[in-house]
Amino acid sequence: MFTFTRIDLEKDRYVTYIAIAHLDSGHVEEVTRGGPDSCPRWRPDGEAVTFVSRRGFGEGERGSSLYMVTLGKSLEPVEIARFPQGITAYEWSPTGERIAVVERVVKDEDVKRIERIPVWFNGEGFVYNRCRHLALLDPWSGETYRLTEGCPDVVSFVWSPDGRRIAFLATDRDRPPRTRLYIANVNGDIEEVELPRPLMGIDLVWSLDGETLAIIARPLDTPRGLAANNRVWLLDLGSWRLECLTPTLDRNVVNTVGSDSRGKHCSRLIAWSAKHGVIFLVSDSGRTKLFNVRLGKEPKALVELDGMSIDEFSTPPSGNYIVFTAMSSTRPNELYAFLGRGEVKQITYMNRWLDRYEITKPRHLTFTASDGATVEGWVLPPPHMEEGSKVPWVLYIHGGPKMMFGEGFMFEFHLLAAKGFAVAYCNPRGSDGYGEEFADIRGRYGERDYQDIIEFLDHVTKNFDFVDPERVGVAGGSYAGFMTNWIITHTDRFRAAVTQRSISYWISKYGTTDIGFYFNADMIGCGEPPWRNPKVYIEKSPLIRANKVRTPTLVIHSMEDYRCWLDQALLFFTALKLNGVDARLVIFPREGHDLSRSGKPKHRVERLREIVTWFEKHLKR
Known part of the structure; x- marks a missing residue:
């Protein structure tokens, strides 16, 4: 079972269909006819499907409902x-007796009386008054019973194999981003598990015998801080x-490949099967692969596809097959099945409509940086170039910074290529x-990172004769917005810049955003807040060198971006x-940090129009 989403531009909305794909024949059968639906789940008896929907809720409402469709009857x-x-x-x-849910509970008030941080969170608005409770739902009566008390912030949970217990992770309100582990009995008793190390957990799974838990988490007590990888932990x-x-395994156990063409993710990040043990995703050199590990053995790649990146996966407890989505730099996600012994079968062909267009393939490259490190990059040429001509081009930077470019479909890049631009992008330090x-570039x-990008610029200019060294722009968002700002305050080599959801002043970001109070302290302040180490916060702020800028600059920001608040754009502009x-x-109203990926369709179109227009004005003259 899977979802596929299309844009209804006229009504400015996303329409999502829930469908069932038959692994043997590839036949696709629609379960819903399209709507604001997501996160389908099989009822354990396989005779019905449940899903989350916003049917009946207005534009400004936050609510959602659970729906059920009985197969073989009226849909x-x-x-x-x-x-x-x-x-x-x-x-x-x-x-199949109950459904566990994480329910959002918010105390609405006109005057905000705030006693904890974060005050707000990207994509949600004010959260100081928000709790995320674990509750049990009777699917037959619709009644819910709340398991958690107080005001918890449940991150993820998993049922025990016998259905008697639920293990869940919740953010430590006093020490975010640390998470705590709890085990709840369905009768309401909850026990906190005292972990020996501070972890930032994101998902967990129960072993098939119910005696252990596998947890994906980043350790918070290592010298690498937030640059540390997520790892898989086993708790007896x-x-x-x-x-x-x-x-x-010196790789991150999570999918960090950039793409602007994903739907909503609802799959688990980790699974446990009889055949393969613990299964999880690993980000490696521009691709995400499916790995597995067993106790006492080394983790190994279970499924890796040439020129493709695995996005989500699911498997039954037997592990006889694994279904997953995968994308490439030239195609959005399709559904595949791993059938064992290296056999991978493509199940869906939802993106055949792209065959009507000439989609160019990025040219892969590596170069040796001045300090000896190998840096990976790509150059996407426009589909039509005259022999011997030189085209304008844009150097893109990814956010994070602990993300990566690679085998992820970027519509924005292909749009610029179709407009006659080459697009170059790399994975710097x-x-x-x-x-x-x-x-690990914390405090640096x-x-x-800046040197790698400039050396990548030099490498592309020298080795790709179709790019015009005099007509090059630079663009990026979030950390890449910071880097765009940093670049134009340090060099005039770019004829135009587009900085998006950017950072210009680290001190104000520390206290005005959802994660700034711990992210900035770790990544900029070397573990210290701005009142203890103001010098580094100021030195790393592009705003301080704004008088050095000569590059024409388009500044794009969202009104409700609580990851990098609007003040960052206003200060720099x-x-x-x-x-x-x-x-x-x-400025885009009613949008957050993820405008480029999940904003309202008309706003996404308008954003792309602004970018293309800016680069055409400044790079095609």
Whole structure:
């Protein structure tokens, strides 16, 4: 079962279809006819499907409902429960008697009386008054019973194989981003498990015998800080012994390949099967691969595809097959099945419509940086070039910085290529997929990462004769917005820049955003807040050098971006204008940090139009 999403531009909305694919024949059968639906789940008896939907909720409402469709009968969905503030996750119990949900509970108030941080969170708005409770739902009566008390912040949960217990991770309100582990009995008793190390957990799974838990988490007590990789940990529920299953795997156990063409992810990040043991995704050199590991053995790649990146996966407890989605730099996600012994079968062909267009393949490259490190990159040429001609081009930078470019479909890149631009992009220092040492630029933003990008610029200019060295732009968002700002305050080599959801002043970002108070302290302040180490926060802020900018700059930001708040754009834009720079500020209302990936369709189109227009104005003259 899977979802596929299309855009209804006229109504400015996304339409998602839930469908069932038959692994043997590839036949696709629609379960719903399209709507604001997501996260389908099989009822354990296989005779019905449940899903989350916003049917019946208005544009400004946060609520959602659970619906059920009985297969073989009328496909008209039946609402089984309604949640005024919505749910963030749900799972059927193995017995099919109950559904566990993470329910959002918000105390609305006109005047905000705030006593904890973060005040707000990207994509959610104010969260100081928000709790995420674990609750049990009777799917037949629609009644819910809340398991957690107080105001918890449940991140992820999993049922035990016998359906009697639920293990869940919740953010430590006093020490975010640390998470704590709890085990709840369905009768309401909850026990906290005292872990021997501080972890930032993101998902977990129960062993088939119910005696251990496997947890994906980043250790928070290593010298690498937030540059450390997520690892797989095994917790013995008898002895409470915690053991790392991936100590020698110097790669991140999570998917960090960039793409602007994904739907909503609802699959688990980790699974446990009889055939393959613990299964998880690993980001490696521009691709995400499917790995597995067993106790006492080394982790190994279970499924890796040439020129493709695995995005999500699911498997039954037997592990007889694994279904997954995968994309490439030239195709969005399709559904595949791993049938064992190296056999992979493509199940869906939802993107055949792209065959009508000439989609060019990026040209892969590596170069040796001045300090001896190998840096990976790509150059996407436009589909039509005259022999011997030179085209304008744009150097793109990825966010994170612990993310990576690679085999991820980027519509934005192909749009620019179709408009006659080449697009170049690389994974400089700070990127994921090449080990913790490569990724660790904490306290050194704008140093080795900046050098890698400029040396990549030199390499492309020297080795790709179709790019015009005099007509090159630079663009990026989030960390890449910081880097775009940093670049244009340090060099005039770029004829135009587009900085998006950017960072210009680290001190204000520390206290105005959802993760700034711990992210900035670790990544910029070397573990210290700005009042203890103001010098580094100021030195790493592009705003301080705004008087050096000569590059025409388009500044794009969202009004409700709580990851990099609007003040970052306003500060930088104001400084540019006061220093006589050709600058333009575009603000998108009712959008957050993820505008380029999941914003309202018309806003996404308008954003792309602004970018193309800016580069055509400044690079095609």
